[in-house]
Amino acid sequence: MPSDPTPLSDAVLRVSDLRVSFSTRQGIVQAVDGLSLDVGRKEVVGIVGESGSGKSVAMYSMLGLVRDANVTITGSVLFEGREILGLSDREMQPVRGGEIGMIFQDPMTALTPVYTVGWQIVEQLRAHTDMTKRQARTRAVELLAEVGIPDPKSRVDRYPHEFSGGMRQRVVIAMALSCNPRLLIADEPTTALDVTTQAQILDLMEKLQGTYGSSIVIITHDMGVIAEMADRVVVMYAGRPAEIGPELDVVRHPRHPYTWGLLGAVPRVDAKSRRLTTIPGTSISPLDVPVGCAFAPRCEHRMDVCSQRPLMRGDGSHQDACWLSDEQRVAIRTKATAQEASS
Amino acid sequence: MSGEVLLRATDVVKSFSSRGTKVGTRSVSVAVNGVSLEVKRGETLGIVGESGCGKSTLARCLVQLTPVTSGTVEFKGVTLTGLSRRRLRPHRREMQLVFQDPYASLNPRRTVGDIVADPMRIHKVAGENEIVKRVENLFVTVGLDPSYLRRYPHEFSGGQRQRIGIARALALNPSLVVADEPVSALDVSVQAQVLNLMADLQDELDLTYLFIAHDLGVVRHVSDRVGVMYLGEIVELGDAETLYERPLHPYTEALLSVVPELNDTDAPKRERILISGDVPDPSDRPTGCSFHPRCPIATERCTVEKPALVEIGPGRSVACHYPRNTA
Numbered sequence: 001m002p003s004d005p006t007p008l009s010d011a012v013l014r015v016s017d018l019r020v021s022f023s024t025r026q027g028i029v030q031a032v033d034g035l036s037l038d039v040g041r042k043e044v045v046g047i048v049g050e051s052g053s054g055k056s057v058a059m060y061s062m063l064g065l066v067r068d069a070n071v072t073i074t075g076s077v078l079f080e081g082r083e084i085l086g087l088s089d090r091e092m093q094p095v096r097g098g099e100i101g102m103i104f105q106d107p108m109t110a111l112t113p114v115y116t117v118g119w120q121i122v123e124q125l126r127a128h129t130d131m132t133k134r135q136a137r138t139r140a141v142e143l144l145a146e147v148g149i150p151d152p153k154s155r156v157d158r159y160p161h162e163f164s165g166g167m168r169q170r171v172v173i174a175m176a177l178s179c180n181p182r183l184l185i186a187d188e189p190t191t192a193l194d195v196t197t198q199a200q201i202l203d204l205m206e207k208l209q210g211t212y213g214s215s216i217v218i219i220t221h222d223m224g225v226i227a228e229m230a231d232r233v234v235v236m237y238a239g240r241p242a243e244i245g246p247e248l249d250v251v252r253h254p255r256h257p258y259t260w261g262l263l264g265a266v267p268r269v270d271a272k273s274r275r276l277t278t279i280p281g282t283s284i285s286p287l288d289v290p291v292g293c294a295f296a297p298r299c300e301h302r303m304d305v306c307s308q309r310p311l312m313r314g315d316g317s318h319q320d321a322c323w324l325s326d327e328q329r330v331a332i333r334t335k336a337t338a339q340e341a342s343s
Numbered sequence: 344m345s346g347e348v349l350l351r352a353t354d355v356v357k358s359f360s361s362r363g364t365k366v367g368t369r370s371v372s373v374a375v376n377g378v379s380l381e382v383k384r385g386e387t388l389g390i391v392g393e394s395g396c397g398k399s400t401l402a403r404c405l406v407q408l409t410p411v412t413s414g415t416v417e418f419k420g421v422t423l424t425g426l427s428r429r430r431l432r433p434h435r436r437e438m439q440l441v442f443q444d445p446y447a448s449l450n451p452r453r454t455v456g457d458i459v460a461d462p463m464r465i466h467k468v469a470g471e472n473e474i475v476k477r478v479e480n481l482f483v484t485v486g487l488d489p490s491y492l493r494r495y496p497h498e499f500s501g502g503q504r505q506r507i508g509i510a511r512a513l514a515l516n517p518s519l520v521v522a523d524e525p526v527s528a529l530d531v532s533v534q535a536q537v538l539n540l541m542a543d544l545q546d547e548l549d550l551t552y553l554f555i556a557h558d559l560g561v562v563r564h565v566s567d568r569v570g571v572m573y574l575g576e577i578v579e580l581g582d583a584e585t586l587y588e589r590p591l592h593p594y595t596e597a598l599l600s601v602v603p604e605l606n607d608t609d610a611p612k613r614e615r616i617l618i619s620g621d622v623p624d625p626s627d628r629p630t631g632c633s634f635h636p637r638c639p640i641a642t643e644r645c646t647v648e649k650p651a652l653v654e655i656g657p658g659r660s661v662a663c664h665y666p667r668n669t670a
Contacts, residue, residue: 050530164621194393195559196618199601203617221531224603251607265535267564269587269602270613275542276535276564282500283530 011078012183012215013039013062018075018085020054020061020239022068029286031057033239033294035075036312039183044209044216046230046247048223048262052283054239055219059185063100064092080182098128101176101214105188107168111160117144117171118156121178128179143174147204166197173204177212184209187219202228223266227251232317235259238284238294245318255320255329258295260336293323301332349519349551350382350405350438355414357397357404361626372626374400376575376633377414379652382519387545387552389566389583391559393598395622397575398555402523405553406438407431418519436466439512443524445504449496455507456492462514481510484547486540502533506540513548521553526561538565559602563587568658571595574633575625577652581659589668591661594618594634596668632664640665 020032032054039045047055060066062077064087077085084095096102104110111120121140125131131139137156144152147170160168169189176184189205190198202225209216218229226233226247233250235243235258243256254260264277281298290296292307299306301324310321324332357375364370374397382388392398403409405416407423415424418434426434439462442448449458456478463474479489485506496504505525512520522541526534538561544550556562562569562583569586571579571594579592590596597616606612618637623629629636635645644664652662655669 050532166621194557194622195601196393196598197621198603199615199617200619202603203615222603223531223605227605227607228603248606251605261532263605263607265531266605267535267538267558267560268605269560269563269599270604270610276539278535278539279532280536282502282533 010041011038012041012043012080013037013217014076014078015058015062016076016078018058018062018077019073020057020066021072023070023072024287027287030289031239031286032061033289035234035236035239035241037234037241037244039215039217042209042213042215043232044218044230045232045234046226047217047219047234047236048221048226049236050221050262050283052238052286053236055236056187057239058236059187059217059219063096063102063185064089065096094128097124097175097181098179099182101179101181101184103169103172103176103184103186103189105191107165107172107192108160110172111168113160116157116159117163121156121171121175124175124178139178140174143178144171146208147171147174147177148200149174165193166200169193169197169201170204173201173208177208177214180212181214184214184216185219186216188221189218190225191220191222198225205229223251223263235262238286238289240294240321241312242295242322243318243320244312245314245320249318253318255314255318256295256322257299257301257324259320260333293321301328347384348381349384349419350553351380351417352405353379353415353417355379355401355404355416356412357400357409358412370626372624373628374575374625375404375411376628378572378575378577379414380570380577380580382551382553384518384551385549386567387554387565389562389569390553390555390572390577391557391562391569391598392572393557393622395625396572397625398557398572399523400575401572402440402521402553402555406440406519406521407435408440432466436462436515437517438519438521439515439517441505441508441512441520441522441525444528445501445508446496446528448508449504451496454493454495455499458496458507459510459514462511466515468515477514478510481513484513484544485510486536500533501529502536505529505537509537509540509544513544516548517550519551519553521555523555524557525554527556527558534561541565559587559599571598574622574628576633576662577660578634578663579661580652581661585659591655591659591666591668592634592663593638593640593665593667597639632662 015035015037018032018035022029022031035058049055061073118140122136125136125139141152141156144156149155149167149170190201230247233247234241237258242258243250254263261277261279279298292309296302296306303323305323310323312319312321314320355375355378358371358373360369360371378401390398404411411424415422423434459478459481460474482489487506526537554565566583569583570577573594579595590599597618600613600616620637631647631649632645635641650662650664652660654660
């Protein structure tokens, strides 16, 4: 088995036991419940999960974007060896947008409609570097050209509404990259886009990662996007990591029953599909997460021991949180494959 | 499949006129530009395309929710276009819709039982007692507990709401169900449940589906035949299997090549064909072939001569001067 691919010295981001809870009138919502994750240099890590799995909240709270009297965030987030959890807004200011770039899901709301895109890029450059206005503007035009916006010299003075969805997302990417960040966090960067535009954007992100050498954390619900982009995957369920491992291992040899369900439920473009496997029931209410395994109420392979919370375990880089033994998993998977073949 | 044609659309055009960018001008967007298609009894015809390609407008035209600008729609041999609302009403029972957004398509102020019962009340299919009994049965059919009848839509999850939407569509025993992006708002595990439910219902109730979606995987999964739309036109039509294995139109080919795949086998990855730019404005259509400005193989001819949708094999049509994969 390969050793852990991200030794401490090389990790750009090191998240340990991150917990985020919201206290609401109905009770405590544990949105993120014990996430640990290392992101290596130039590594692309995908976080995949369904709505409400806590994938976005985890990222936002790391960056200090979730601040409220009703929120409790614990754990540790080391960015290049420095603790960033609990930093004040003033201390976070050079980090956010400077050392850590962000791409959001909806490019229309990520850009302000009342200023030109050039103004917005210049503002960011000026906030994080000591460029003059003129230098920043030249750089803004270069950035727009780099992300493939035709005629950047005139487009720089246009407003966001004058761009299509895909073009807007390119602008957002240009902004995210403007200060040459060491880490890029992309939250559902292509979910709002059509498939041909999504392909353009994913292609662009891959290219730019080559040039800029940033590490990327990409949050998505789409296993296909993960397969396309990520080196490593974290599968989240109910605020907890269910499985972590290299992308190919997770897709080809998934270990957690939730990952089995998630992969089996995707209708395929590349093959005649059989009946889709489903996960019975719906995502559990965040107010009502069981004490034991969070997935147990929907799991077909539930056992008595599942009333206790499973820890992440596994060999080296590929780990999961499930009580099934290796023999049990092999037996279940072999049976499933046999059933599939006979139907 | 008996092959009997249930619904036939001939040269359907739908255009919307709106105020132009300059004072006193009007601009005309052609959302559906001359679509002809047939839906056969018992089959699922999938319509796939990107946002703005006119697939939802087409669906609304086919079931007469929107009057067509020109062209005809026939259902079971009766021409529906041009019928008065009253004459249309008996036919509406037979064509029901399932909508995309399970939050917006259910009235929040009515109980889900009433929502499912209303179509039967409006069409006066039975007395109230009988209707309640049928609603209970419908709930069971779509996998919901009949004891939830008196609850309101907000008490249900997205997947459950979509089941309610399906129950409502089935209330009048339609022969055609038009589903417009029925699963795109759902998480993948719930999406699979709803797709499986729709497949079971089709077998049990002998339904015909017109299934509209942007997700190529979903469309392949559910469809017997697939039509690919681009800028208000059907550019390719064919049996789902062959269309996905051997796309003829360069747009279909590119579309299929860019869907992110799970590389869970050692099969070589498909080469991505990136098409540049965005879908043109439907009020300012390119000359010739609508796809030519983005097409990797367009020639001079494509900029002037519009290719018609022609049948080039049994059940296989394409609108392209230079179809791919024909050898």
